Amino acid sequence: MRRHTRRVYNLCYRFTGNSAAAEDLSQEVFLRVYRTLGSYEAAYGAFATWLTSVTRNLLVDHYRRTRRDRLTDSIDQAPQVEETHSTERTPHQQAEAAELSAQVQMGLAKLSPELREAVILRDLQGMEYGEIRKVLQVPEGTVKSRINRGRLELARILREMGVRAS
Amino acid sequence: MDWNCTVTEERLSDFLEGTLALPERDACAAHAEACASCSEILARVGALVTDMHALEELPEPSHLARRIINNTRPTPRRGQEFSSWSGWLSLIWQPRFAIGLATVAVTAVILAHAARPQLSRLTPADLNPVNLVRAGNRQAHLTYARGEKFVNDLRVVYEIRAMLASPTQAEPGNQGTPSSGARPNTSEHEDETQQRSEARVERGSMVWAMLFPFTDEGAPPSANRRTP
Numbered sequence: 001m002r003r004h005t006r007r008v009y010n011l012c013y014r015f016t017g018n019s020a021a022a023e024d025l026s027q028e029v030f031l032r033v034y035r036t037l038g039s040y041e042a043a044y045g046a047f048a049t050w051l052t053s054v055t056r057n058l059l060v061d062h063y064r065r066t067r068r069d070r071l072t073d074s075i076d077q078a079p080q081v082e083e084t085h086s087t088e089r090t091p092h093q094q095a096e097a098a099e100l101s102a103q104v105q106m107g108l109a110k111l112s113p114e115l116r117e118a119v120i121l122r123d124l125q126g127m128e129y130g131e132i133r134k135v136l137q138v139p140e141g142t143v144k145s146r147i148n149r150g151r152l153e154l155a156r157i158l159r160e161m162g163v164r165a166s
Numbered sequence: 167m168d169w170n171c172t173v174t175e176e177r178l179s180d181f182l183e184g185t186l187a188l189p190e191r192d193a194c195a196a197h198a199e200a201c202a203s204c205s206e207i208l209a210r211v212g213a214l215v216t217d218m219h220a221l222e223e224l225p226e227p228s229h230l231a232r233r234i235i236n237n238t239r240p241t242p243r244r245g246q247e248f249s250s251w252s253g254w255l256s257l258i259w260q261p262r263f264a265i266g267l268a269t270v271a272v273t274a275v276i277l278a279h280a281a282r283p284q285l286s287r288l289t290p291a292d293l294n295p296v297n298l299v300r301a302g303n304r305q306a307h308l309t310y311a312r313g314e315k316f317v318n319d320l321r322v323v324y325e326i327r328a329m330l331a332s333p334t335q336a337e338p339g340n341q342g343t344p345s346s347g348a349r350p351n352t353s354e355h356e357d358e359t360q361q362r363s364e365a366r367v368e369r370g371s372m373v374w375a376m377l378f379p380f381t382d383e384g385a386p387p388s389a390n391r392r393t394p
Binding site: 101 | 175176177178179180207210211214215217218219221222223224225226227230231233234237238
């Protein structure tokens with residue numbers, strides 16, 4: 001339960017960049033999973049993949065629902081960056097990791113939703129191409145193309161933000 | 167192989183993930199060495215991917231799991247309340263419970279039937295605790311006395327049976343054949359018959375004396391006809 005909660009929360013947070021929205025969306029994901037658990041079939045794939053697919057669909061719904069709100073907001077408004085530090089690292093490492101995470105989060109917020117979700121699933125969630133294909137329901141070539149373009153775009157955004165590669 | 171900047175960007179992820187074929191990988195590496203822009207892109211994207219892979223998952227808020235559990239827990243509605251009651255009824259409505267209930271009911275009927283005459287004669291004084299204790303004590307002693315009498319009667323019956331059985335086995339005529347092996351003559355046979363008859367009469371008088379120990383006429387009628 002905790003592992004899935006963390007996975008769903010991270011996916012929501014990386015996509016929305018807002019911890020409160022990620023929390024609400026995570027709860028909504030599990031409510032939907034609870035209601036539609038009967039529709040899960042083992043042939044679809046691993047439960048985690050199905051859970052990610054449900055989360056992604058909700059995120060897309062949420063993105064469409066909040067599009068009007070985003071258009072009214074300042075286009076240059078930086079997303080909230082709320083990082084919680086791991087206790088296993090030194091304070092210096094924690095600070096570096098938090099800074100990097102915040103920078104990546106800001107860069108992700110400027111990506112298009114299609115590229116953002118592809119990069120998040122691949123580089124932050126560590127999913128395989130086949131799993132991402134099932135979640136996004138697009139051909140694997142499209143998945144690879146989106147990931148490649150997302151990485152290039154994200155690197156360009158971070159360079160424009162003045163973020164130096166490690 | 168004609169490898170240019172466009173191809174480098176298109177195959178960038180394949181190169182970084184090592185999924186390019188060997189000739190393509192060599193061509194890409196050779197192009198990156200010659201092109202400063204592509205070399206910079208490769209280095210920057212490679213570092214970004216490495217950094218993102220190294221990022222730890224963010225810990226979810228501590229209350230999130232509890233919040234999800236609370237919201238996914240079904241709230242009881244009116245129909246569900248009734249179903250919970252029906253669930254209890256289904257638990258009670260089982261054969262073993264029904265049998266137990268029937269046993270209790272039968273026992274209650276028997277007890278009520280046995281206590282009915284006493285209950286009909288019940289007076290307020292009978293409910294006095296002192297009287298209740300006395301009645302209980304009396305009833306306990308009566309029960310004990312009846313039990314003791316029953317055990318004594320049983321003992322007497324078994325003693326009588328033992329006495330009736332043992333002399334028959336102890337009679338000399340039944341113990342075996344005569345040592346000489348010869349058949350007894352007629353006078354001896356009459357004597358044995360007489361002795362057996364006397365022994366039977368004597369046992370009967372003993373039994374009679376045991377059955378009626380306090381009577382003067384303890385001897386059975388047959389004892390009066392006993393021959394000296």
